[in-house]
Amino acid sequence: MFRNLHAYLTALEQRGELVRIQAPVSHELEITEIADRMVKSGGPALLFENIPEKDFPLVIGLFGTAQRTAFALGVEALEDLADKVHRLLELEPQTGLAGLMRMLPKLGALKGFFPRRVRRAPVQEVVLRGEAVDLTRLPVQKCWPKDGGPFITLPLVITKDPETGEVNVGMYRMQVLDRASTAMHWQLHKTGRLHFEKAKRLGKRLEVAVALGGDPILTYAATAPIPPVPGVNEFNLAGFLRGAGVELVRGVTVDLPVPAEAEFVLEGYVDPAEDPVVEGPFGDHTGFYTLEDLYPRFHVTALTHRRNAIYPSTIVGRPVMEDAYLIEASERLFLPPARMILPELVDYHMPSAGVAHNWVNVAIAKRYPGQAYKVAHGLLGLGQMMFAKVIVVVDAEVPVKPGLPALTHALTHALPGRDTLLTRGPIDVLDHAARAMGFGGKLIIDGTRKLPEEGGEVPFAPQTHAELPPHPGVVAQHQWPGIWAVTLEKCHPHQARDLAQALSQYPQSVGIRLLLLTDADTDAANLEEVLWAVLNNIDPERDAWVLAGAGGPILALDGTRKLPEEGFARPWPEKIVMDPEVKRRVAARWAELGLPEG
Template sequence: MFRNLRAYLEALERRGELRRVRVPVSSELEITEIADRMVKGGGPALLFEQVVGKDFPVAIGLFGTRERTAFALGVKDLDELARKVEVLLELKPGTGGLSALLGLLPKLPLLKGFFPRRVAKAPVQEVVLRGEEVDLSRLPVLKCWPQDAGPFLTLPLVITKDPETGELNLGMYRMQVLDRRSTAMHWQLHKVGRRHLEKAKRLGKRLEVAVALGGDPVLTYAATAPLPPLPGVSEFHLAGFLRGAPIELARGVTVDLPVPAEAEFVLEGYVDPEEPPVVEGPFGDHTGFYTLPDLYPRFHVTAITHRRRAVYPATIVGMPPMEDAYLIEASERLFLPPLRLILPEVADYHMPPEGIAHNWVNVAMRKEYPGQAYKAAYGMLGLGQMMFAKVIVAVDADVPVKPGFATLLKALEHTLPGRDTLLLRGPIDVLDHSARAFAFGGKLLLDGTRKLPEEGGEVPFTPRAHAELPGDPEALAQRQWPGVWGVALRKERPGQAFCLAERLLRTPQSEGIRLLLLADHDTALTPEELLWAVLNNIDPERDARVMEGVAGPVLVLDGTRKLPEEGFQRGWPQRILMDEEVKARVAARWEAYGL
C-alpha cells in the first residue's frame, strides 16, 4: 500500500527504479520518445522535474514492467492477485450455523479496506482554483504522437454517479484538452460513463464529473479494471480490497461527488447532454494506430484542486509493448478465479501484448468431451469486456498460454483449418478500425486442443519451416516458422493478398504450413510485429479464408489495409510513428537526460 503517488515514487527511487530528469524537456513529443524507449527496454520510471512552459513535473512509466506493476499493486508477483481472489471467493457462510460463521473470522481481514472512508480534509484540496483561475494549460498534459489533435490526459480517473441509482463509477477515459477550461470526454459506446450521460439526458440534467490524477497507484489500476456490474460495489472498493486499507474520499468543492483525498490533482465540472458534441481526435491509441476523429461530449471544468508541489502522472500508449500490457496482465490474474467459477474447465488464459487485449486470447482448458473448446470460447465471449475478443485460441491444459506465439504454434499442431476453425459475429471494440461496421464485426475461434474421435480425431501433421522460400515479385519479404508463414506485400489493388496467397500455396514451401499471415509492406516480420499488424487489420469473417496448400488446408489471414473497392468505406488509420526529427533530438540529448 502507498498512501499517495509521492510515497510510491519515493519507494521506486529507493529500489533504483526511478530516474530524475533534471534538464528542461517538452511535453510535446519529447517526453513520449524518451518514455517509449524506456518502457520498450524495460527501464525505470521517470520523473521529469522541468517541463518547458508548465508549472508541474511529470511522472511516467509507473507500471513500466511486470515487476514494477506487481510492486505498485502490493504483491510479489501478479499471480498473487489470483491467489488473493481465490481465498476471498471461499468466504461462504454455508449452512453450518455458528461454527460456519466462526470459520469465516480468520478470512475477514481480507476485506479490510474494502469500504472507502470519508474524510473532511484532503491534501488534494490544498490549492483550489475556480472560475477564471482554471487554466488547463498550466498542466504538463502530453501531446504524445505527431498526428494527435492536441494534448491528452492519459491517466485520468473519471468519477461519475448514476443519476437514477446513485451508483458510483471510476473509469479511465482519455481526455483531449480543448481550451483553458474544457476537454473532450472519450466515453465510448459500451462504457459506464456513457450510460450515465444518457440517463442524465433522459432526466434533463447535467452530469457532474470529477477527474482525479494520481493517488495510490492501486487506484489508478482499479480505474482500468473490467469490474463486473455489482450493486453497491465500485472501483473504490476494489482498490481498497487490493491495498488492504480504505481509499479516503472527500467531497468535491464544486460537485457533489467523492474525490480521492490523496490524489495530486482533481478537475471538477460537468457534461451537458444537451450541448452539441465536439470533434475529438485523432489520437495515437493503444492499438498502435491513430483513432480517427469522432464526436464526443465536452467536459467543462469548474474547479481545479491540487496539492502544493503536485506531480502530474501520465502514460503513453502505442505499438506494444507498452505499460498498459502489464495492467492488462494484472486484470487477467485478478479475474481468473471468477472466470473459473463460471467456466470450471478453464485452467488459464492470457491476452498477449501483440493482441492489445481484445484482439487475441489464449485459453487453456481441461477438455472432457467433444466441442468443449467452443463451449468455453462461447462462455468467455459472454463475459463483460471479453465480448470484444476477436480471436480466441484454445489449447489443452498442459500447454502454457504464454508467450503467445509459442502457444499459437502448439495449437496449430492440433488444428485442421476449416474443421477446427469457426467464424462468428459479435460486438467489437469501438477502437477496432478494421471491423465491418462501427463496433460490430467478425470473430475467429481456433480449436487447438487434441481432438476426440467424435471431433474427427487427430490429423497427422509435421510443422515445417523452409529455408528457401519462393520468389514472387509481390512478396517483398517472407519468413517461416514451424507451421506459420509470414509475408509482407505492398497493397495496391483489391483482392491482391488472397491472389498472392493462392500462388504461394501452390509451391512446395506450403508443405508443413497451417497458417499464412499477410501484412503490409512496412511490417517487420518478427512474430510480435507480424501478429500485432495482422490482428489489428482483420475482420475475421471478411479476411479469414481456408485455402488449399500442396499438403492440406491452410488458414489465410489478410492483414493488409482494406480498400474502398473491397467494401471498406470507413477511413483507414495510419500507424503511429514518431517524427524522425524528434527521435534524432532525443538521441542527441540522451546523455544530458542522465539516462
C-alpha cells in the same frame, strides 16, 4: 499499499526504479520518445522536473514492467493477485455461532473494501475556481505527431448514475481543448457513456470529477473490468487490494466523492444538450491512430491540487507499452471468478501483440467433444471479454504465456476449416478493421487434441523452407514452423486473396497451417510485429480464408489495409510513427539527461 503517489515514488527511488530528469524536456513528443524507449527496454520510471512553460513536474512509467506493476499493487508477482481473489471467493455464508466463528479469520480478506469519508484532504490544499482554472498549466502531453492535441492519459473519471446513484470510476482519455474544457472519450460500451445517456434522457447535466494520482492501486482499479454489481465500484476494488479503505472527500463544486490523496482533481460537468466536439486523432493502444470523432465536452468549474503536486501520465502505442502489464494484472485478478463460471478453464493470457482483445490464448481441461468452443463462447459472454477477436484454445498442460509457443502448439492440432470457427459479436469501437463500428467477426481456433467424435488427430509436421519462391507483388517473406509471413505493396482490390491462393500452391506451403499477409511497412522477419499488424487489420469473418494448399488446408489471414473497392467505406488509419527529428534530438541528449542505455 502506498498512501499516495509521493510515497510510491519514494519507494521506487529507493529500489533504483526512478530516474529524476532535471534538464528541460518538452511535453510535446520528447517525453513520449524517452518513455517509449524506457518501457520497451524494461527501464525505470521517469520524473521530469523541468518542463518548459508548465508549472508542475510529470512522472511516467509507474507500471512500466510486470515487476513494478506487482510492486505498485502490493504483491510479489502479478500471479499473487489470483491467490488473493481465490481466498476471497472461499468465503461462504455460515449459519449458527460456530459457523460465524469459523468465518472470522477469513473476513480479513475484506479489510479495506469500503471507502472512508474524510472532511479535509491534501488534494484540496489549493482550490481554483472559475476564471482561475487553467489546464494549460499542467504538463499534458501531446504524445504522437498526428495527435489532435494534448491528451490527459491517466485520468480517474468519476460519475454517478443519475437514476440509481451508483458511482463509477473509469479511465477515458481526455483531449484538452482550452483552458477550462476537454473532450470526454466515452465509448459506446463504457459505464461513463451509460451515465451520460441517462442524463440526456432525463434532460440533466451530468456532474463529473477527474482525479489524477493517488495510490497507484486506485489508478489500476480505474482500468479494471469490474462486473456491474450493485454497490460495488472501483473504490471497493482498490480498498480490497490495498487492505485499507480509500479515503474520499466531497468535491468543492460537485456532489461526487474524490480521492483525498490524489494529486489533482478536475471538477465540472458535461451537458448532454450541447453539441459534441471533434476529438482526435489520437495515437491509441492499438498502435494505430484513432481517427477524429464526436464526443461530449467536459467543462471544468474547479481545479484542486496538492501544493507539491506531480502530474502522472502514460503513453500508449505500438506494443509493448505499460498498459500490457495493467492488462496482465486484470488477467490474474479475474481468473478465479472466470473459473467459477467455466470450471474447465485452467488459464488464459492476452499476448501484447494482440493489444488485449485481439488475441486470447486459453487452456482448458478437456473432457468431451466441442468443449473448446463451449469455453470460447463462454468467455465471449464475460464482460469486456466480449471484445475478443481471435481465441486460441489449447490443452491444460500447454502454457498460454508467452503467446507464440501456445499458438504454434495449437496449429499442430487445429485442422483449418474443421477446427476453426468464424462467428461475430461486439467489437471494441477502437477496432478500425471491423465491418462496422463496435460490431465484427471473431475467430476460434480449437488447438486441443481431437477426440474421435471430433474427427481425431490429423498428423501434421510444422516445417520451414530455406528457399522461398519469388512472386509478383511480394515485398518480403519469412517462415517459422507452421507459419508463413508475407508482406506486399497493396495496390488493387483482393490482391491479398489472389496472392494467398497462389502461394498456397507452392511446395513451400507444405508444413504450413497459418499464412499471414500484411502491408509492406511491416517487418516480415519479426513475427510479433506481423501478428500485431495482422490482428489489428482483420475482421475474421471477412479476412480469414481456408485454402486448399499443396500440403493440406491452410488458414490465411488478410492483414492488409482494406480498400473502398473491397467494401470498406471508413478511412483506414495510419500506424503510429514518431517524428524522426524528435528521435534524433532525444538520442543526441540521452547522456545529458542521465538516462540508462536501453
